[in-house]
Amino acid sequence: MADITESILLLDNGSLRAAATLQLRALAARLSNLIGVEVHAVSLLHSSKVDPGELDGVKAQTFVPFLRAQRELGIHRFKVMPLFFGPSGALVDYLPKRVLDLLEDGWEELEVNIAPTLVREGDLRVAEMMAKLVRDKISELGWEKPAVAMCDHGTPAKAVNDVRELVARQLAEILSEDVSTVRACSMERREGAEYDFNEPLLENLLGLEGFEKQVIVSMLFAGPGRHAGVNGDVAEICAAAREGSLQLETAMTALVGSEAEALVAVLADRYRGA
Known part of the structure; x- marks a missing residue:
């Protein structure tokens, strides 16, 4: 049974071009079907500035606002699936700092786990x-x-x-x-x-x-x-x-x-x- 206390994110860096968000959503939907758990398409930055009219009327989600909205639903645990080839500064520096900001802002129950990136030694x-x-x-x-x-x-x-x-x-x-x-x-x-x-x-x-x-x-x-x-x-x-x-x-x-x-x-x- 899916863990309804944890939210799964497919995360990219974000883009001001609608095509990037539409692709991210399509990949998240495929991943949801494959693992049997809902996967949310979320960008670290930028994508929320795209006109929702270019995104089938649905505004793109970005990392910190998405987490805050999930908190209102009682979700405090998150697993981030990075759509990154390697350990970008976005993952190892910027994202942890934003999580620390939320912890210091009083969200003591917050837990964010980051899965490995796409490329690994021995995986071709x-x-x-x-x-x-x-x-x-x-x-x-x-x-x-x-x-x-x-x-x-x-x-x-x-x-x-x-x-x-x-x-x-x-x-x-x-x-x-x-x-x-x-x-x-x-x-x-x-x-x-x-x-x-x-x-x-x-x-x-x-x-x-x-x-x-x-x-x-x-x-x-x-x-x-x-x-x-x-x-x-x-x-x-x-x-x-x-x-x-x-x-x-x-x-x-x-x-x-x-x-x-x-x-x-x-x-x-x-x-x-x-």
Whole structure:
């Protein structure tokens, strides 16, 4: 029997684009069906600013207001299912601080548990999803052994970058017979030598030897937004690179969130093991 004293959240970082919230809701509904417990689609920030008219008339939920509303229903225990690949600062810094604020505000019964993130050593499933999306793009375009630039957002946290590098190694092994090379890169980075681990940037990788002709940009992004969505930042970087080269061709894969069945299976495992 489901524990009605605990609320389950599928949590993303949040976006000002409606498509991100709609995808989060669809994944939460799938996860609910799989584990037999209601899962709420909640963003850490931003999404509540989206016009509900773009969200089937239902306002997006964000973390702190959602918890407060649940408290009014007598719910004090929460399990957070992160739609994050690795230990982002949003999870290990910002979210715990908000929980501490609520505890210090007199909510002594509050308990928040965070399940493991999507990528784990020895679990190839995120890389396998990405490999499928690369192969789908190769089949669509008819390219033969293109290069793959596996792109994430970029991060100030070395631990998150380590996750990117792990996925890139896994992806390279899985695609060894399908592509010429796989290289991890970032969409953007902070200034300073201490953040050099984000290199190379996608804009600098495109056009380099091995990446000067047919390049598939494999998107290590869970959902759409201003970075990874239609006409987003990554698409603009690719377009600018093509303008500077007569022979460069680029194509972006779909996002990991598009592999809903496989992604929700990973989330269900994280739920059961939390």
